Amino acid sequence: MDLAHRITRLPRPYEPDLGAEARAACPEAEGDLARLIEGAAGCSPYLSTLVQKECAWLPALFADPEAAVAAEMARVAEVAPDQLGAELRRAKRRVALAVALCDLAGVWPLEEVTGTLTRFADHAAGLALRAGLAEQIRRGRLPGQGEDDLAAGCGAVALAMGKMGAFELNYSSDIDLICLFDETRYPEDAVQEARAGLVRAVRRMTALLAEQTAEGYVFRTDLRLRPDPSVTPVILSMGVAESYYESLGRTWERAAYVKARPAAGDVQAGARFLEALRPFVWRKHLDFAAIEDAHAMRLAIREHKGLAGPITLPGHDMKLGRGGIREIEFFTQTRQIIAGGRDPELRVRGTVEGLGVLARKGWVPEAAAETLADHYRAHREVEHRVQMLRDQQTHDLPRTEEGFARLAAFMDRDEAELRRDLHDRLTEVHELTEGFFAPDAARPAAPVPELDTSITERWRTYPALRSGRAVAIFERLKPDILARLARTAHPQEALAAFDGFLAGLPAGVQLFALFEANPQLVDLIVDIAGTAPALARYLARHSGVFDAVIAGDFFEPVPGVAALTEALQRELAEAEDYERKLDTARRWAKEVHFRIGVHLLRGRIGCTEAGAQYADLAEASLRALWPEVVAEFAQKHGAPPGRGAVVLGMGSLGARRMTPVSDLDLIVIYDPAGAEGSEGRRPLSARAYYARLTQALVTAMSAQTAEGQLYDVDMRLRPSGRQGPVATSLASFESYHRDEAWVWEHLALTRARAVAGEADLAADVEAVRRGVLGRKPRGTVLREAAAMRARVRAAKSPEGPWDAKLGPGRLQDVDLVAQTGALLAAEASQNAADGLAAAAQVGLIDAEGHAALAGAARLLWQVQLASKLLSEGPLDEDRIGEGGGAFLARLTGIEGPAALRARLDEVTARAARTIDAALPEAEEREA
Numbered sequence: 001m002d003l004a005h006r007i008t009r010l011p012r013p014y015e016p017d018l019g020a021e022a023r024a025a026c027p028e029a030e031g032d033l034a035r036l037i038e039g040a041a042g043c044s045p046y047l048s049t050l051v052q053k054e055c056a057w058l059p060a061l062f063a064d065p066e067a068a069v070a071a072e073m074a075r076v077a078e079v080a081p082d083q084l085g086a087e088l089r090r091a092k093r094r095v096a097l098a099v100a101l102c103d104l105a106g107v108w109p110l111e112e113v114t115g116t117l118t119r120f121a122d123h124a125a126g127l128a129l130r131a132g133l134a135e136q137i138r139r140g141r142l143p144g145q146g147e148d149d150l151a152a153g154c155g156a157v158a159l160a161m162g163k164m165g166a167f168e169l170n171y172s173s174d175i176d177l178i179c180l181f182d183e184t185r186y187p188e189d190a191v192q193e194a195r196a197g198l199v200r201a202v203r204r205m206t207a208l209l210a211e212q213t214a215e216g217y218v219f220r221t222d223l224r225l226r227p228d229p230s231v232t233p234v235i236l237s238m239g240v241a242e243s244y245y246e247s248l249g250r251t252w253e254r255a256a257y258v259k260a261r262p263a264a265g266d267v268q269a270g271a272r273f274l275e276a277l278r279p280f281v282w283r284k285h286l287d288f289a290a291i292e293d294a295h296a297m298r299l300a301i302r303e304h305k306g307l308a309g310p311i312t313l314p315g316h317d318m319k320l321g322r323g324g325i326r327e328i329e330f331f332t333q334t335r336q337i338i339a340g341g342r343d344p345e346l347r348v349r350g351t352v353e354g355l356g357v358l359a360r361k362g363w364v365p366e367a368a369a370e371t372l373a374d375h376y377r378a379h380r381e382v383e384h385r386v387q388m389l390r391d392q393q394t395h396d397l398p399r400t401e402e403g404f405a406r407l408a409a410f411m412d413r414d415e416a417e418l419r420r421d422l423h424d425r426l427t428e429v430h431e432l433t434e435g436f437f438a439p440d441a442a443r444p445a446a447p448v449p450e451l452d453t454s455i456t457e458r459w460r461t462y463p464a465l466r467s468g469r470a471v472a473i474f475e476r477l478k479p480d481i482l483a484r485l486a487r488t489a490h491p492q493e494a495l496a497a498f499d500g501f502l503a504g505l506p507a508g509v510q511l512f513a514l515f516e517a518n519p520q521l522v523d524l525i526v527d528i529a530g531t532a533p534a535l536a537r538y539l540a541r542h543s544g545v546f547d548a549v550i551a552g553d554f555f556e557p558v559p560g561v562a563a564l565t566e567a568l569q570r571e572l573a574e575a576e577d578y579e580r581k582l583d584t585a586r587r588w589a590k591e592v593h594f595r596i597g598v599h600l601l602r603g604r605i606g607c608t609e610a611g612a613q614y615a616d617l618a619e620a621s622l623r624a625l626w627p628e629v630v631a632e633f634a635q636k637h638g639a640p641p642g643r644g645a646v647v648l649g650m651g652s653l654g655a656r657r658m659t660p661v662s663d664l665d666l667i668v669i670y671d672p673a674g675a676e677g678s679e680g681r682r683p684l685s686a687r688a689y690y691a692r693l694t695q696a697l698v699t700a701m702s703a704q705t706a707e708g709q710l711y712d713v714d715m716r717l718r719p720s721g722r723q724g725p726v727a728t729s730l731a732s733f734e735s736y737h738r739d740e741a742w743v744w745e746h747l748a749l750t751r752a753r754a755v756a757g758e759a760d761l762a763a764d765v766e767a768v769r770r771g772v773l774g775r776k777p778r779g780t781v782l783r784e785a786a787a788m789r790a791r792v793r794a795a796k797s798p799e800g801p802w803d804a805k806l807g808p809g810r811l812q813d814v815d816l817v818a819q820t821g822a823l824l825a826a827e828a829s830q831n832a833a834d835g836l837a838a839a840a841q842v843g844l845i846d847a848e849g850h851a852a853l854a855g856a857a858r859l860l861w862q863v864q865l866a867s868k869l870l871s872e873g874p875l876d877e878d879r880i881g882e883g884g885g886a887f888l889a890r891l892t893g894i895e896g897p898a899a900l901r902a903r904l905d906e907v908t909a910r911a912a913r914t915i916d917a918a919l920p921e922a923e924e925r926e927a
Helices: 003-008 016-025 031-041 045-063 065-076 081-104 110-138 147-155 188-210 238-248 251-257 267-276 289-305 325-339 351-360 366-390 401-410 415-437 453-461 468-486 491-504 509-517 520-531 533-541 543-549 561-574 578-601 607-637 686-702 730-739 743-749 759-772 778-795 811-825 832-841 847-870 881-892 897-918 922-926
Strands: 156-160 175-181 235-237 261-265 645-650 664-670 727-729 753-757
Touching (some): 045 366, 065 110, 110 156, 110 261, 175 238, 188 235, 235 238, 251 325, 261 267, 366 401, 401 415, 453 491, 491 533, 520 881, 578 847, 607 645, 607 753, 607 847, 645 686, 664 686, 664 730, 664 759, 686 727, 743 759, 743 778, 778 811, 847 881
């Protein structure tokens, strides 16, 4: 259905004489065009005025609305400077008429209506700013700038904020602008002079847009969103603005920048400024404290505008009142602010678009997002109709019966049905958003159970509760937390563990706000505190890892090393510099580390999967960081000479069986391929280059940054140990292991595998490794392995009966047999189980011995992994509590510490006898 036909069907329930006036103003109108004019003018005084003034333009609009608007915008761009003000006002009338008719006739959806108004606002602001700048250039007040610089705005940009920034302008919207200039465009000694000229240009722009003339105005223009508007000029340098936001910026200003975009002038400089401001707007951690700030803003607006009462339709403010447009916008923007620092996809400007992304990413239930989007569109339609009826900037529903009847007729709705619909929509918006901003008011308070008050009374002395804001949030949480603790199997034990968690928190506002918005997290911390106090203490030091829990996929299976590497690479690509990349890697790794621990604690994975996932996490960290380390090092010393380097993971990393606290045993091997050195600004010899590059890698992995440490790194398994160079050439690596290496070094090599670096070099290193395995004589290997076992037993004693690693028949002992078997059989697999199978294959152990060692390794690994998760020191059955004991029983399938210890003694004794037979000490062997 075309525009003309739709317009002729519009309801015209009042003031038909306006249609007659309109026809009189356009005597050439006949047929469909006449009916169009009469239909439009008969709807509202607003449209009547537009039709009477611009009826000669209607045939073009009638033929093709989009083309007519585009032609009008092109026309006004060509007018003489002295005619710009008048012609902008004329163009605004025409665009407004086109938008109104297409809106009323249903030809354009809401997004096209508001988008067209906004595009014209951008165009008008750009022309007005250009005119102001051109005048200052002619007067010589912009040093170094000429006519050719106007296209780039002479370094000045108008940032569109609010509805203009989001392409959501309504018929009577002000336009909110922040004007800035790039001071680096001007000589340092001319910046003040340039600023004075730019201030005049912006004032001229504002006058062209907002000054009331006989032709009306283009847009009311508000520049007060800039920093400290009462004391700052109308345009600021970008450096000054950035410093302000970094040091003094407030939550409402962060929210305002969610919708900001460069609209006029030097849009490239504006884009650079917004990118520089990204850390201010989009925080690296989930920012649930923003909910309280936004709620306080909502309450302040209600108080200031006198809108705190219940929903009653007469005079209700569709924008700021309860259940209104602003409620939906606040809900959407606050959710975006909370998580947008972690997820760039949430950084969209439009309200409906934002709701859609939030639903798709799991931050808002899909049904709630669809409901709010539908209500938003309906609210905006009512807002537009009210503004057309009154021809003024208003958002209030009619106060009289007659006014409501006119609104219903204008919308072609039954009045009673419209009233019901409005009330239902406002109420539903209020209920959906109020529960988010004030959850304590939306749910009944939990009863406070009887728990140890000597513990709870000291909570106010903890660092996390030293601020009034933290106390206020925690007091709202406290009854619910205590109720959840009381529902655990062992309330006092859980309370004591939660107390340890709370005592270790350095600050509380962000975390308490996160708990308030996500009550399920309280259950998780109670579960962790009651089961694994060591993990709870880890959480107290690294509470930012809770971000990952509500990020959508926390309880999904942890992906493999390739997907983890890709995920970290995406994160690193977002970081601005090398130091931030190191912090990003640490933050990301902590979250995945925590995720693996919780999955093990909740029984989603077993010990074998957990060990492999901890190793995959370490490997992904190395894979993603190694290129960053190389790139940073190359900036000073040039690209790696020759074929580059490869990082070998040894020990538990090589075997893909790590615990939560494992360090990394690494070797770096390089191949200069004949190159003598690098060719950078400060060239190095190949040997020095790779030695220092290796040290840079160790620093990247192990240095303490603002986000802590990634991993401890141990390089002692390299050729010649501490005496050898930290990086080894491929040729030296091959000759050393062929001619000089000790048996223990070949045993270590059974676990070696490439985890980062050049793929073709990694294949060559693996070929060398496989060529080395099996070269040592059997007798030599067995003799040295037995001697090595004796030395370890003499040097290291078990840390109590629960030590799963040290002692006869324990993990280190069993691993020695597996490595010995792999070395004798030239078994390429780094897996410990494959090593035991190889030991049986070469006759080092028999089938019964293999079963004994495999069974012992399985149980010992379960105890080892549990102990590292439950305790920061040796496992103590008296200190892990009943929750920890239950976790240990679930992992091992053995109920009760006494039964488990008896089983450990049994399997390790059998394993020890098997190993004694396989690797007898020297005296026994000689006998």
